[in-house]
Amino acid sequence: MPITDKGLATRNKIIDTACDLFISQGYHATSTRSIAQAVGMATGAMYNHFQGKDEIFIEVLNKYHPWREIPFAIRKAKGSNPEEFTKDAARILSQIWQKKKNLIKLHLIELIEFQGTHLPPIFKEVFAESELELEKNLSKQPMQEHLSRTAFSQAMLGLFFGLMMTSEFMGVELPNDFSQLGFQYFSDIYLQGYIKDISKKGSSNNIEKK
Missing domain, CATH: 1.10.357 (Tetracycline Repressor; domain 2)
Structure with missing residues (x-):
């Protein structure tokens, strides 16, 4: 299913937020839950966009x-x-x-x-x-x-x-x-x-x- 504009905006927000957390806290100290909280969404909802922290990091690395x-x-x-x-x-x-x-x-x-x-x-x-x-x-x-x-x-x-x-x-x-x-x-x-x-x-x- 194609990603909607809203879905793409949410993905980018997750990636940008996770980037800041990975840099400031390190990889191990940054959990999927902490990323979701910083974004302002439920942890379960974030799995609609990414399979987990590893995939989020890969997208962060690709972008930044x-x-x-x-x-x-x-x-x-x-x-x-x-x-x-x-x-x-x-x-x-x-x-x-x-x-x-x-x-x-x-x-x-x-x-x-x-x-x-x-x-x-x-x-x-x-x-x-x-x-x-x-x-x-x-x-x-x-x-x-x-x-x-x-x-x-x-x-x-x-x-x-x-x-x-x-x-x-x-x-x-x-x-x-x-x-x-x-x-x-x-x-x-x-x-x-x-x-x-x-x-x-x-x-x-x-x-x-x-």
Whole structure:
């Protein structure tokens, strides 16, 4: 039976509420009952929308995993050459990350409670979206012959994940400028070799393009 608009709105409310609870309380401390109470509905009624807490968490992860922000950053980034484009994408992601740091907790819950079994489909989807956005973006700019879509998308995913994990769990207080510009610093280190390499080659004939 198709989901009605009201049913979809209720599902989204459950997902959004559960996301806040998983982040603030952790997975084990968040029960199906506590989610229902926070939403303002009977626990039994929530089973009309989800089979249980595991399914709710999977939907939360699918909607709010931090990787989901990468295609948006690629779509909005601008630059007249690969380095400018990369730095602008890094700037956009850094701004997003500063506002949504707590979402990394969803990734950790997934690793601990589910051994990361739900991450490959998300990665595959985000990777495909990133490549698509990159293709659309670069077709409007004078640099499309100098950038491998596959390499750039994969690098951005790895770069963003590296920043998320180290900035939150290094156990040290980072300098203020690094906290604000960390992703741009990471882009200089992580992608500079790639940028230099393609600048030397300077032609799509020498770089695999997907």
